[in-house]
Amino acid sequence: MARRIYIFDTTLRDGEQVPGAKLNKRQKLEIAEQLARLGVDVIEAGFPCSSPEDLQAVKAIAEQVKGPVIAGLARAVQQDIDLAWEAVKPAERPRIHVFLGSSDIHLQKKLRRDRETALQQAVDSVKYAKRYCQDVEYSTEDASRTDFDYLCRVVEAVIKAGATVVNIPDTVGYAIPDEFGEMIKKLRERVPALDRVTLSVHCHNDLGLAVANTLAAIRNGADQVECTINGIGERAGNAALEEIVMALKVRQASFDAYTNINTKEIYRTSRMVSRIMNIPVQPNKAIVGSNAFAHSSGIHQDGILKDRSTYEIIRPEDVGIKDHKLVLTARSGRAALRHQLQQLGFSLGEEKFERVYQRFLNVADRKKEVSSEDLVTIVEIELTKVPETYTFHSLQIMSGNTITPMASVTLIKGEEKITESALGNGPVDAVFKSIEKIVRKTAKLRDYDLKAVTTGTDALGEAMVRVEIDGMIYSGIGTSPDVIEASARAYVNAFNRYFAAKKGINGVLSLD
Incomplete structure (x- = not known):
């Protein structure tokens, strides 16, 4: 009989650790609700001790999202566990997830303690968490580089202390599939108590093997897999949920395992996470890439x-x-646009629809046709905007290979139109410098990506930027048939995220 594999989604915790991908409470809740529709078994909603904002976000998810287990991460210390419980206790099915390094590298270099002290700390933390919550997960951080005999001792001890889930992470993506699968198999053989709990794995992608290692673990007895949408996460990312799920579905006869994921929600979830976190999906990404x-x-x-x-x-x-392809023109009107939006699965209120319609007209006036891909991009850009301190109005550029490029940009702040001009190394650089003059703030451009959303010479261009402002990374996204305008909109969007975050911290503006 086929085994059920439980899907533990950590997009909102491990995935959010990507620089520039920080989410506010409203955004986290929106993604969590979609993860519930997707059918994940566990949502790791955050790391409550990391900030008061994250604690409140996890608590909101615990209160409002029904169905999945809601987990909060905690280090193996009482204060973290207290905060994790405060965050997840409103959930129908709460879980406290405790972790502590187990490899000699982590024990000696990071934690500066011996094995026996760490083992006692692991046991004590599980017992302490168990006072609050029946469902306690324990993670042996850096398990793939841990002495195997010691790893067995830790696993056995935390199960005896009350852990209901034991997680074996390949924290730095060091393992290879045969080796990792064999470790899971030997753990089950050496620690019979694992038959009474859920055995989980959490693989990182530093060598590009996260999904392969996860599948090897499933083949050798793992019950739960920890993964993220689009494979986002620390450094090179985590095992990609969509790849694991579809591998098990397509090759079910080989793995003799299945998940309860509603696969028809995979693409929508992928797009939502990409847009809200401003992390593009590479075109050749398996399952959800534009070329897949x-x-x-x-x-x-x-x-x-x-x-x-x-x-x-x-x-x-x-x-x-x-x-299928859906094509609109500037002459389609509101009724046709609303019909096409409904066909694509979007049901918008009047205020949101009007914002989408105005942006649609702006694009349609410069394109012969607006495709369904264009329309999805327009909707997602408009619905994931932060409150706008500055709104893009217009730009003019002068450029060529024999002159110094110059740009003039106009932004709107409140009811005021503000125009500034600047020279640059190229037209985009000149536009960015003009924007910086208007907002009276400079930024360091850390990443810039420009691509066509659709095909053809009039394709809708999508620009994504990552900028550093006051030591923090902010992402911005913009679209337009004009790639210079798309770049300008992305840069303004990044600054708006900076101003929104700054006002939120000062209590002037709530992003929730």
Whole structure:
């Protein structure tokens, strides 16, 4: 009989550790609600001790999101556990997730304690968490570099102390599949008590093996897998939820395992996380990348036209990708736009619809056709905006290979139009400098990405920037048929995130 594999999603905790991806309470709640629709078994909603804001966000998710277990992370210290319980206790099914390093590298270099002291701390922390919560997960941080005999001792001790889930993380992505699978198999053999609890794994992608290691662990007896949407996370990221789930679905006969994930919600969840966190999905990303179901080779196209199974092992509709094109023009009007939005699954109130409609007109006036991909991008950009301190109005540029590029940018603040001009090394640099003059703040550009959302010479361009302002990283995104305007909108969006965060801290503006 096929085994059920439990999906523990840590997008809102481990995934949020990506620089520039910090979420406010409203954004976390929106993603958590979508994760519940996706059907994940556990949502690790955050690290409550990290900040009062994160504690409140985890608490809001615990209060409002029904279905999944809601987990809060805590170090193996009483204060962290107290805060984690305060955050998750309103949940229908709360869990406290405690972790402590187990490798000699972590014990000696980071924690500066011996094995026996750490072992006692692990036991004490589980017992303390158990006073609050029946469901306690314990993670042996850096397990893949831990002495195996000591790892067995820790696992056995925390189960005896009351842990209901034991997690074996490949914290730095050091393991390889055969080795990691064998470790899980040997753990089950050496620690019979694991049969009474849930055995979990948490793999990182530093060597690009997170999903492979996770699948090897499943094959060798893991019950729960910890993963993120789009594989986002610390450094090179985590095991990607969508890849694990679809591997088990497509190769169920091989793994003899299944999940309760509603796969038709995968693509929508991926897009939501990408937009809200401002982390683009690479085009060739498995399952959810823009090229995952695209075919350019003539031989492939011929095969697909005859039978899609010739070159597709997954149907696009199985992961929620609508395999049809919807095209709008500036003459379509509100009724046609609303109909197409409903076909795409968007149900918008009047205020949100009007914002989308105005942005749609702005794009449609400069494009012959607005495709369904364009429309989805417009909707998601408009619905994930932070409160705007500055609104983009217009720009003019002068550029060429024989002159110094110059830009003039106009932004709106309140009812005031503000225009500034600047020279730059190129037209984008000149635009960015003009914006900095208007907002009276400078930023260091850490990352800049520009791509076409759709195909054709009039494709909608999407710009993403990551900037450092006052020592913090802020992301911005902008779209337009004009790539210079898209870049300007992205830069303004990043500054608006900075001003919104600053006002929120000062109590002037709540982002929630």
